[in-house]
Amino acid sequence: MNFFDYCIQTYAQLFLEATKVGHDERFSQKQAIRDTMISAMRNYPTVEVADIWKAVYSAHMDRKSGIANPDIIKKVVSAENSWKKSSGHAFEEMIKVLGNISLEPHGIRILLQKDLKILIEKQTIANEVRDISWLKEQIGASVFDLYITVLQEGKEYVYGCIQSKTSIRDRVTRDREPSMQAMQAFFWSVAICLDGDFLKLPKFISMVNGNTTGHKLNGWHGMYVFSDRYTVGRIYPIDIDLDLFVAHAKEAAEEWLQRRQWFNHEWKADQK
Amino acid sequence: MNFFDYCIQTYAQLFLEATKVGHDERFSQKQAIRDTMISAMRNYPTVEVADIWKAVYSAHMDRKSGIANPDIIKKVVSAENSWKKSSGHAFEEMIKVLGNISLEPHGIRILLQKDLKILIEKQTIANEVRDISWLKEQIGASVFDLYITVLQEGKEYVYGCIQSKTSIRDRVTRDREPSMQAMQAFFWSVAICLDGDFLKLPKFISMVNGNTTGHKLNGWHGMYVFSDRYTVGRIYPIDIDLDLFVAHAKEAAEEWLQRRQWFNHEWKADQK
DNA sequence: CTCGACCGGTCGAG
DNA sequence: CTCGACCGGTCGAG
Structure with a gap:
């Protein structure tokens, strides 16, 4: 028997015996x-x-997934890693595109982090030095x-920070x-979530809205969820x-342009 | 058409157009x-x-892997995560088992981190306070x-730290x-690697052996690889x-028991 | 080429 | 139940 088949059989047998x-x-x-491993190394000392x-x-993988073909496994894992790395970027771009359709007529626009990085390097962001240095950090x-x-008057100011998440689970x-x-640095701070499932737990609701002993203050000015199931506060x-x-x-x-000194965590939008 | 099929078709079409x-x-x-996403949200406003x-x-996932069945994908991803979390532990246990067969007759034994944690809590490790506190860290x-x-004289002393890795890639x-x-704390420090593939790059060899401008000193007392392809220094x-x-x-x-004060990074075993 | 960052079901120990 | 840690091909920008 070749070493590969030996490993497949031995693993299956040892697992079964242990559960039995x-x-x-x-x-x-x-x-x-x-x-x-030990058994195969003894029986096939010349195999790497x-x-x-x-x-x-x-x-x-075969026992857990029912898929015995290593090529299929490899392709699925590879595809999964591609999704992990790229889908978040696609979601960010989507928010930018969708938001800017309505915002740009008002002189407001959403930037990707990398867009802002370039603008700051080109020194075309008009915020004070102290803001710029905070933003760079x-x-x-x-x-x-x-x-x-x-x-404002032809100058572009960063006034808000956005977390856009397809799934934040307990990363909230x-x-x-x-x-x-x-918020303490007097910026508007919000999150946009694709999936609000985690908000089923009261713990997470209070992380957003505050007013509990564990989380006294609100964590964001607003959390925007692509669903109307979780609306509260x-x-x-x-x-x-x-x-x-x-x-x-x-x-x-x-608010930021007119009364920035009072733009702290307490600020809440009027419109609901 | 249901929203699911719509997404499948639209993605395939948009991807093809973009590459074209x-x-x-x-x-x-x-x-x-x-x-x-944008197109499907417009066409299926009632779908979450x-x-x-x-x-x-x-x-x-279908385009990248050729697997269209979400159940198969889910099972493979789940199995992969199981392997990621558990296989390293199995490898550590294997090193412990294999090593201790030869070592225990000499009063030497390998402990898992969690074994040592328990022994330290039970205060049955005889090292000095300063060592114990370092080990706890x-x-x-x-x-x-x-x-x-x-x-030694019925007392058990920790004298070495082992990194056991199935794949260290650039985590080296x-x-x-x-x-x-x-090594600076006067412990024997070694790594045991299943796969030495990364050692094909001279950079990693010098991280082990030192003697280059980038890596002046050796990084381990020894690195033990399950292969004879990479042996050097x-x-x-x-x-x-x-x-x-x-x-x-x-x-x-x-060496540790007799001459610990000189047991620094320079120490090298005699046997080859 | 290099190289840091990404994720999420599972494991393991509460 | 909770909750921190695990990994590794890919992405993206040098």
């Missing part, structure tokens, strides 16, 4: 991986150990996905802190027109 | 994701946007995968720094018996 004597799946699979490892991987740490600017926890810092529904987001962006731009 | 006018694959796929997103995901940050101890870069700190071949690793572990234990 009462071990749970996690224990059994770990033991099957470990002992198939890395190749035996790949065979054990195939055995594990945020860009360096890739904190926000999008930024929003407003024109990590995104909240930078958002609060943006600063959690707003949007659809393809981004209506409430656009309305709030206009209100926020006006 | 000369865009590369990455640009075309990002545009296809973005514009299929998160569900449209899932359909676009399926379209992307390493455990807290999950720096090393395995530790190695030696018995990140693993080097903590290894050098372990402190890069040693091992097979299932872990011969050289075991021989060096014995030498290092002796």
Whole structure:
């Protein structure tokens, strides 16, 4: 028998034996991986150990997924990684395109982080030095996905930071802190979420709206969700027109230009 | 047509059109994701946007992998994540089992990080306070995968730190720094690698052996690879018996017990 | 070519 | 139940 088939068979057998004597799946699979390796290394001393490892991987993937063909596995994993890396960018671009349709007539526009990076390098952003230096820090740490600017007397000012997320699951926890810092730096800070499923848990609602012992303050000026199932407080529904987001962006731009010193976390848009 | 099929078809069509006018694959796929979303949201305003997103995901996965069945995709991704999380643990256990067969008769044994954590909590590790506190820090940050101890007069001392990796790719870069700190703290510090493919690049060889301008010092006392293709300097071949690793572990234990003050990065095992 | 960053179901230990 | 950590081909910008 070749080493590959040996690994497939041995893994299956060892896993079965382990479960039969009462071990749970996690224990059994770990033991099957470990002992198939040992056994195969003994029986095929001339085969590269890395190749035996790949065979054990195939055995594990087969048992868990029902797919025995390594080519299919490889292609799915590759495609999945492509989606992970690129789909978020596509979503950001979508928000930029959809938002700017309504915003640009008002002298407001959404920028990708990389757009803003270029504009700051070209020194065409009119914010004060202190803002510019704060923005550079945020860009360096890739904190926000999008930024929003407003024109006044022909000059372009960044007045807001946007987190755009297709799925934030429990990463909301990590995104909240930078958002609060943006509000403390007198910027409009909002999140746009494709999927609001996580808002089914009260914990996350209070991370947005505050007013609980665990989360005293609101984490964002607004969170815009592509669904009307989760609307409460600063959690707003949007659809393809981004209506409430656009309305709030206009209100926020006006506020930022006229009364920035009072533009802290308490600010709330009028329109609902 | 239902929204799902609409997304599949639209994505395929938009991607094809983009490539036909000369865009590369990455640009075309990002545009296809973005514009299929916009188009589907317009045509199916009552469908949850998160569900449209899932359909676009399926379209992307289908084009990249050739697999159109979402159930298969889901199972492969799930299995892959299981492997990612569990296989490293199985490998660590394997090293522990294989190593301890030869080591335990000499009063030496390999511990998983979690084993050491428990022993330290039970206060059965005999190292000085300063060592214990250093070890606790390493455990807290999950720096090393395995530790190695030696018995002297019935007391058990941790004398080495082991990184066990199935694939370190360019993560070697990140693993080097903590290894050098372990050597500075007068511990034996080694890595055990399943796959030495990365050692085809001279850069990585010099990260192990030092003696270049970029990497003046050696990064480990030894790196043990399950292959004899990469042997040079402190890069040693091992097979299932872990011969050289075991021989060096014995030498290092002796050195640590007798002459610890001189056990710095320069120490090198005699046996080859 | 290089090289940092991306994600999300699972694991494992509460 | 919760919740932090895991990985690795791809993306994107040098």
